[in-house]
Amino acid sequence: MTKPQKKQQQQQGKKPKTAIIPTREEDFPEWYQQVIKAADMAENSPVRGCMIIKPYGYALWENIQRNFDDIIKDLGVQNAYFPLLIPLEFMSREAEHVDGFATECAVVTHHRLEKGDDGKLIPAESAKLEEPYIIRPTSETIIGDSMSRWVQSYRDLPMKLNQWCNVMRWEMRTRMFLRTSEFLWQEGHNAFEDGEGSHEDAMKMAHAYADFAEEYLAMPMLRGEKTADERFPGAIATYTMEAMMQDGKALQAGTSHDMGQNFAKSFGVKFQGRDEKESFAHTTSWGISTRLIGGMIMMHADDDGMIMPPKVAPIQVQIIPITKDDNKEALLKYCTAFKKSLKSIGVRADVDARDLRNPDKMWGAVKKGIPLRVEIGGREMEEGVLTHVRRDIGKDSKATVSQEDFVATVHGILNDIQSTLFEKAKAFRDENLRDVSSIEEIDAFYKDGNVGFVKTDVSILQNPAFAKLKDTYKLTSRLMPFDDKGTKVVIGKAY
């Protein structure tokens, strides 16, 4: 990484004051936690490894969800809801077929509490389940079981099902949004008549994810296929989108899997074909999760806190009335009317009417990453003007304009912020993604303290010298980019 922040500090010859302590440069993982806290997006809960998604963080997830839900519905996918609990027998069936089967999950063994000898509640022995259940780590198996009943004929195909839900995997080391024991996601499970159908669908969903991430979340993505080692257990191909975080590490941000007939065989998803013969279906599965929010933070936030891409920002314009004791009521009324006029043109605006000092409100908006801040004081009210500041640029973007001008240009400014965030992240990634052609070059790249990606010939993965390098620098193969037709592999450290 070229460490632009550090350079900037050195040029200015002093340490800039930042709203987030520590800075990215000082301690990236801790900076990440502090950004979440300062933006009031989430916090750790009393339940091991599970977070509470606070209203501001959840509003972001809702915007992600609604926008992507519209996209998949246009692709003919139907939402449904399957049980939270999975019979152990289903997992056994999958375990028989899948080597890399994950066993860390929450197991339900009793269905009643009773008071123990010390008066505390304990699981009642008389209510022990004959067959335990697990909390879904994914609904793959129970949806497969349903499809085995629902798919009878080629007329029932393609069948495209999606579920927005919570899932649980017992994680030992957790980090909010990035890896938590419980998380929210969508899981799509589609079935097709033939291998062409499932291949095309898995590719289509991989691009749908990357298009969505780029357009809505302003997150540039590398698109490609996982190497065989990194495939989802049981899949014949796994497609992925990978993003570079500001510390140069990779985030796997969404995957789609072509399961071929493997999964259909485990769960008996078969149908009578056009040829009147019975065949197993070809299936796909694909998912994105609240992890995307972690990626947005590590890609867009800075040392003053979060920066929200306008398209999914819970609040796009934060109006701050700069009140004095004698004009408070009139100014609030004025700002509320202005908020309504912004809402009427489709802008998510909010007035900060809290009983706080004005600088606290301004810094609050900065830390929450609200794309545009609008300040209106008594004089501005009289003159019909306002002062606005872009979160991504800061005080250099400060401008005072008439209300009418602002209303006429606000969509354009928001669009510009959206594309600026994307271009900035893309420039950072391109700068930190190096084409290399030998083990020595990879070694030199990471030895120098760079933490970006290297791209090289896919054959390097078979080179025994590479195994050692992988261990030394904790490198993983991220993907074989579609653009290079599978001849190249991108390597990096990963979350």
Next chain:
Amino acid sequence: MTKPQKKQQQQQGKKPKTAIIPTREEDFPEWYQQVIKAADMAENSPVRGCMIIKPYGYALWENIQRNFDDIIKDLGVQNAYFPLLIPLEFMSREAEHVDGFATECAVVTHHRLEKGDDGKLIPAESAKLEEPYIIRPTSETIIGDSMSRWVQSYRDLPMKLNQWCNVMRWEMRTRMFLRTSEFLWQEGHNAFEDGEGSHEDAMKMAHAYADFAEEYLAMPMLRGEKTADERFPGAIATYTMEAMMQDGKALQAGTSHDMGQNFAKSFGVKFQGRDEKESFAHTTSWGISTRLIGGMIMMHADDDGMIMPPKVAPIQVQIIPITKDDNKEALLKYCTAFKKSLKSIGVRADVDARDLRNPDKMWGAVKKGIPLRVEIGGREMEEGVLTHVRRDIGKDSKATVSQEDFVATVHGILNDIQSTLFEKAKAFRDENLRDVSSIEEIDAFYKDGNVGFVKTDVSILQNPAFAKLKDTYKLTSRLMPFDDKGTKVVIGKAY
């Protein structure tokens, strides 16, 4: 109940052919299951007491959710997400304070699976949790715990939080939508400075529910307060909306609770007041669930299947191309274009392009309860006309009109279906709700085979003779209607 169906049969002197077997008259509970099956809304799952909500049923839930979500957001409620698992200690804390505390719940005791001696997966003994968790039966406790950290000053109040999620209660006797071990719901938890705040809020939410049910679900509601015996454990008042099903039984369709300071005391939700003294907050909680869908079925469906109220119907207009071999392609294209023109005026339309016989498509639309069915054949296409039939009226409403006329009137027809469903259900309820003034009258009412509600003076609940009647007819006190200012009580059998 006046048994209108039976009368109709007798008048016609023959048993009408119905799409659902048995009819409501023959076996109401089984009819209910068959309506769900015929409409393809849900099915039982391999997980005890849990259902699978199929796409058509889930689309209805999504429409309920989106519309009600808009309503609560306008009321200043913010959505958030809290963990699925609840520490046992939280339940103990609640159990100390609440007598009617429910103990039937799913208990998580292990966090890993391993292969047992016979090769099957079993919970790993080495991964037994020191402290078990339960799957949330409600998030009351964990939200209370969060509020105790989030609420510090009167400035933090009111705090209005809502969560859309799955919850689980281990039910012994389950019925799809009405009572399942896992169900989907929203749970709102609001906190206020004083008792006036929580009282007003609980009342406001009770009316918000009933207004929503009446306007969107076409379900007439009785609104009122539960008697002390029927209150939510720990609440100082429980408000409810109660609906009469077609078998005359009551369905509790949504409740809001004024918890006073009881809950805040259990979880330490206190704040520094305007008077600079520390006080406990006054809280409310309020919820509606997928149970509403069961209520819609038992209120609106008939012996030919479901009838969807247009405002929340997944499909409002089902277009059926009456194809022949020689016009199939052209007709499908024509119908698809027509669907688009309906969508452009905000009508949820669908073309049934499946490879099925035309009568099967027509009956499919009937059983799914799609409010309006449009049939277009080759001749209609040439003439630019179509034939439409209302689901609530049936063949007597059949009319052939030009496409333009249909487009111009479709919103009006849908609105008329919506209000007709409401008025019909209301007339049925009013007909089967009797004012009575003595034990003898109640006895006579139910002895006659009536299964509606009786309304009488609230003092009757203290009459010893009433206890016996209650047992005989399985009666419960449903609510004390707001309209009668708490002087009356409505009694009936209930789901």
